[in-house]
Amino acid sequence: MTPAEIRDEIIDILEDISPDEDLDGLDDQKPFRDQLELDSMDFLDIVMELRKRHRVQIPEEDYGNLASMHSTVTYLEPKMKDI
């Protein structure tokens, strides 16, 4: 997957987790938490959905990399480039 495809996939997951959220104006550089009503349960769901859909394993100590869209895509790029 390319970084753009990974971003689309994250958007798809966020839509799945929180269908009422407006994601069009999402700023990739800003933390998700400042823009969306996501709590720790929702962050767990991003991790779980990535594992379910793509068998991507994210250890708990790496959860901090999922703070913003930009940091998430950067973190996932090497893990998902061969998918």
Add this chain to the structure above:
Amino acid sequence: MYDTIIIGAGMSGLAAGIRLAHFDQRVCILERHYTIGGLNSFYRMGGRDYDVGLHAMTNFARKGDKRGPLAKLIRQLRFGWEDFKLAEQIGSSIRFPGVSLDFNNDIEMLESEIASRFPDQIDGFRALCGSLLDYSDMDGGSPEFMRSAREVLAEHLTEPLLIEMLLCPLMWYGNARQDDMDFGQFCIMFRACYLEGFGRPYKGVRVILKNLVRKFRGLGGELKLRHGVSRIHVENGKAVGVVLDDGTEIEGKRILSSAGNIETMRMCDDITTPEVARAGQLSFIESISILDRDPKDLGFDRTIVFYNDSEKFHWRRPDDSLCDARTGVICSPNNYIYDSDEGVLPDGVVRITTLANHDLWCELPEAKYLAEKVTQYDAAVASAVRFMPDFRSNVVATDVFTPKTIRRFTFHDNGAVYGAPDKQLDGCTHLPNLFLCGTDQGFVGIVGAIVSGISMANRHCLMTD
């Protein structure tokens, strides 16, 4: 071999099952009863639909709300708002001798009622609202959680009657402890009842249960009714599976039990004398009266009335009598604001709940038991009509359930509706792969039970898998 075996197909077990099945676990829910729901169930009798348990769903939220437990559970279970479509209450009342406080789903109503009935207490009430713990403090970690709610209330309010009145609905809707309440539990119930408020699906609790089951089965989850677990099989300090009432063994990597703390311990075959937690004592008798007209036509538009016939609110099991009708809850499912396309309910209904003694009810011989159901129905209604219009000449059908009925549906010790007073908030047990969810883990009520199932599934069954 299942990834997770869930004991009990009530709200918490079904919610946990959905989470696990969604993330591709092999999950089996085992339920001893012939129907789902546990404490919150439904039945049909004489051509009418009845609900067990549901008066109101607390934690009301409107479509699009992003905060609060209801929004969280809808997201976590991948439901839409329509699946939990709730009609808002008209309004409820707390009625004590000579004074009544009305409230609805907007805290300003309760505030203005307090300001007018107890003018010198309003500042204290606002300070109390400001001191409430947040839901994020509800994992039991806050030192405030285990404080006495009465003690905290007395720091803010000087009028004992107002303290009793505020406690009455919150204890009725979610307090397993007699006389007092943990402050953490007080905060949960305060938010659930006063800040978020009451709602009800037009078709009652069956809508929610059916949605949960459909979702669980659609994800490949297995639900087995009439499959009671008699033992949890333990080997080398780990649960390896369960043994059913008929002797069948089922293997699982881990077990999540909604059977109750002490009830679950009793099943473990490495424990001979469970004394881990005291079972709860508080059980109820509930009557349903079907009326020949809408309660509003009798001048009764209240969704819920919490009444108490003296200045002191007695929240404890009646030790020497079958029931204690000095305090009770009157509820009418007709008194919600349903959408115009839903219309009105087919019958007028008044439900009355009062405190009852499980042991005394269970000791009665069958004929006496049936006779007492009638006697105690009359006593509860006679007590309630002091706080609402007398509807007794309008009753066309009745049904009554007792602590014995509750016990039969839930298998919880003492027919305890809100479980044991000491909660196991982390859901852990003496075994590394056996966990608790449901009433004895923490949150109670419909929304609370669902949140309990979700959070225990997340914490113990998903993150470690």
